[in-house]
Amino acid sequence: MKVQKVGPRAKLRSSHHSPHNHQILEKGYSETVNSGPGDPGRPSLRELVAEGSFLTGDGLVAYDRNHSLTPRINRDTHIIKVNGSVKKELNLNIKDLEALPQHEVVAALQCAGNRRHTMRTLQKEVVGINWLDGAAMNCSWRGPRVRDVLALAGVESPKGGKQTHVGFNCRSVPCEDDEYFGSSITLDAAMSDEKEVILALQRNGKTLSPRFGFPVRMIAPGIIGARATKWLDEITVQGEESQNVYQRRDYKILPETVQTKDDFLANDGAIWDTVPAMQETLINSVIAYPTQEETVTLDPDGMAEVKGYAIPGGYDGPVVNVQVSGDGGKSWVTAEFVGTATKFSWAIWKARVKLERGEKRFIWSRATDAGGNTQPEMSAWNIRGVGYNGYGDARDLTVL
Amino acid sequence: MKVQKVGPRAKLRSSHHSPHNHQILEKGYSETVNSGPGDPGRPSLRELVAEGSFLTGDGLVAYDRNHSLTPRINRDTHIIKVNGSVKKELNLNIKDLEALPQHEVVAALQCAGNRRHTMRTLQKEVVGINWLDGAAMNCSWRGPRVRDVLALAGVESPKGGKQTHVGFNCRSVPCEDDEYFGSSITLDAAMSDEKEVILALQRNGKTLSPRFGFPVRMIAPGIIGARATKWLDEITVQGEESQNVYQRRDYKILPETVQTKDDFLANDGAIWDTVPAMQETLINSVIAYPTQEETVTLDPDGMAEVKGYAIPGGYDGPVVNVQVSGDGGKSWVTAEFVGTATKFSWAIWKARVKLERGEKRFIWSRATDAGGNTQPEMSAWNIRGVGYNGYGDARDLTVL
Missing domain, CATH: 3.90.420.10 (Oxidoreductase, molybdopterin-binding domain)
Known part of the structure; x- marks a missing residue:
């Protein structure tokens, strides 16, 4: 050939x-x-x-x-x-x-x-x-x-x-x-x-x-x-x-x-x-609610609803855990899954997280799969911007 | 059978x-x-x-x-x-x-x-x-x-x-x-x-x-x-x-x-x-010089020598990058490899990192492999304590 x-x-x-x-x-x-x-x-x-x-x-x-x-x-x-x-x-x-x-x-x-x-x-x-x-x-x-x-x-x-x-x-x-x-x-x-x-x-x-x-x-x-x-x-x-x-x-x-x-x-x-061709996906998660620059109104307990998806790394699925932090990683709460994640599927997850009121607040999410892969805070920069799998984040939030 | x-x-x-x-x-x-x-x-x-x-x-x-x-x-x-x-x-x-x-x-x-x-x-x-x-x-x-x-x-x-x-x-x-x-x-x-x-x-x-x-x-x-x-x-x-x-x-x-x-x-x-049986290894790195509770004497530039090994994740080797931080992740320096890492080998790496003088100082290392896997700051806790691949660290250092 x-x-x-x-x-x-x-x-x-x-x-x-x-x-x-x-x-x-x-x-x-x-x-x-x-x-x-x-x-x-x-x-x-x-x-x-x-x-x-x-x-x-x-x-x-x-x-x-x-x-x-x-x-x-x-x-x-x-x-x-x-x-x-x-x-x-x-x-x-x-x-x-x-x-x-x-x-x-x-x-x-x-x-x-x-x-x-x-x-x-x-x-x-x-x-x-x-x-x-x-x-x-x-x-x-x-x-x-x-x-x-x-x-x-x-x-x-x-x-x-x-x-x-x-x-x-x-x-x-x-x-x-x-x-x-x-x-x-x-x-x-x-x-x-x-x-x-x-x-x-x-x-x-x-x-x-x-x-x-x-x-x-x-x-x-x-x-x-x-x-x-x-x-x-x-x-x-x-x-x-x-x-x-x-x-x-x-x-x-x-x-x-x-x-x-x-x-x-x-x-x-x-x-x-x-450099090898990319093949397997990397463990990842993103936050969909809230997103960048949004205004978030806290509930009476001072909590915000957070929701997103997570994708397992390669063949190491399913996603088994997603954690969410409203204080820059000092503490993490465990999200619950909406439905059931399977080996190759994503997980849709939601959580309630405590946030401080003010400007420029942010929320992080961090997923782990059955193979033990956990998202890094940030992944290695590369000129083509591929394979980004740092913590999911919602930045520049205004929290009321 | x-x-x-x-x-x-x-x-x-x-x-x-x-x-x-x-x-x-x-x-x-x-x-x-x-x-x-x-x-x-x-x-x-x-x-x-x-x-x-x-x-x-x-x-x-x-x-x-x-x-x-x-x-x-x-x-x-x-x-x-x-x-x-x-x-x-x-x-x-x-x-x-x-x-x-x-x-x-x-x-x-x-x-x-x-x-x-x-x-x-x-x-x-x-x-x-x-x-x-x-x-x-x-x-x-x-x-x-x-x-x-x-x-x-x-x-x-x-x-x-x-x-x-x-x-x-x-x-x-x-x-x-x-x-x-x-x-x-x-x-x-x-x-x-x-x-x-x-x-x-x-x-x-x-x-x-x-x-x-x-x-x-x-x-x-x-x-x-x-x-x-x-x-x-x-x-x-x-x-x-x-x-x-x-x-x-x-x-x-x-x-x-x-x-x-x-x-x-x-x-x-x-x-x-x-829960699936563990198979593939996870991206990992550890610091061998210095180690926990050691006293480190800085050189005239305020720098310390750091050395360790790093192991790629599964089939995603070789390790392509190790970064070292002496300031809790605010800044990272890129380590150099001693010898050449191959697909399944470890990498031995060394770096010079700036440290502040004082007690309870710490150094982190963070490896990335060719598949884009990067160590998380911490991996998910589990009762058997397996698969730990958070940042390599040397803790409780006394820096003179």
Whole structure:
């Protein structure tokens, strides 16, 4: 199998600054969205944690992040190629996928750049879409397991491979920064019992809508959203990870010594090769009620209601504990869960916390998962502003 | 395959309080050790980070934790059974293991209870051996890969299995709390390219010594030491995790609602079934110079030398960054590494940090790995005091 190398088109451009900078508008594509609760004018974070919202609905609530326009695909003629190091190459259509055993998993999906705004605000400027705390959703996903598809094709050991990966590509739509969107995860993860990697045909019991990847996307619970290729049309078993820009250059936690965009572009981006591609999500929590700069009126006991969501780290879910502090970490109260968190789902939590009246007050949240991962007060700054998982916070509150 | 259930002998006794409470002393066993830098009279933590100590040596430097006495095994007659859901049961001897391709991996091995003393001191009393910060070592391990052994036997899907595990047992020595010591990891982990699970015949280029598991032990980089069965004599492919006490009852991060030993023993220990067995290690760092209650003399610039080690979380290594604070987290300096950290190794680090003169001063360390995991200031308290990975700290310093 020939692995596509990062070519001249694959320079990392400044396309992450704005959610609306797409120049590609071709027949058959609708305009891309790349939006969510973090965008001005988009629905607020608190819709994500509203009553009955354990599964994130449609419409403007769920975040959307693409690196291409949204293709309109004919499900009757759509083909998913299975190739690379396999005994038998396959051309599957949607009916073939439906004929396999269907597997359902509730999983949170989070953009690696969720909470970038917090990193930028509390630490230092970063390069990327200014996501607030809402670039996450929690859905029920349903479709065949990737390993059942690979079993049809028969996996062989790639020649000269260092580590076997399974690539997930959408070749039918050109991207901002590469000829197509591609991602990969390890073969281990794809074949795993516990990791439940699927080709999702449904979200929350309904056929996927175009913005969520119709007719089929990959879903890898515990792994960042950027690997969950939408409009999937190729699965490739290969001896190294995807060479796509979004695997090899974007979505990496660069060292703090990389301070400017020039630094990471220096020497044709040599720094990227020294840093692994992000895969597993990090333990995280955010506060939705109240949010930044709000006025909070205390109840007669001097308490405020606080509510948010929490996401476990990688395969270490479920979230088992969320604590909330109204006094800068001197004391913490344990939140209660609204509903039940599962291994890959988020937890929606609420608590009552004591606050002092005045200006510039703040509240922190801190989650722990079953694997013992606990949020740090602040995570390491990186130029791309990815992987922020410091304490959830609501800042600059006016408390009456 | 018949999975042994937790039987009447398998009650969790109070055997973790003392490192020297063993009643079993039978012919053929030497006295067990269960000791390390955390014990009174044992060598100090700083031997672990001494010059040239990137690989932890023999003698009293390396920690030792067994749940049985140390058996003296004849390597010429020792047999490792491979059974369970396999096409062909095997009886392998050490020469058979030596005849397989040998794989070498440098990996830190850490007791789940490392730093228990810190949890007990900073948070609340816990039940378990009073490990300080030295229940960890970093060694080069060499032996055949577990997956190569399993390939000889041929893995089959266990009947009625929920998740396939590979059990690693030592049946030749009775344990404190069960009839034998057993552990398991997922088949996924055992078969993984990247996880490098081996049957170690050598440590640091030499035949294992009895206290490290002679003639063969399992080593699973990224996973807590309790799964790394010493004196291995059985490998079992099974449809659920090991039913051994040390998998099913010990080494779990219980919820904070479990406040006393009675709580976790209530209803015949029903709480244990609701909590997953610990597997992956958590990002961690400790300070070896200075340590608790020491007197530190500042240099003319008002700076102190600080040195320690850091261990990455699970498969998310290497450690990429260690920061040190002498002012309670208001400012952090970046440590430099002594030598090079690899994916599963620890990092030995040092830094110079500004300190104020006076009593009761303290220093913090905080590590981040390539997966973006950062230590929390404090991790969640749990009755067994396992998985502590709050900031490394040197407390109660007198600074001159």
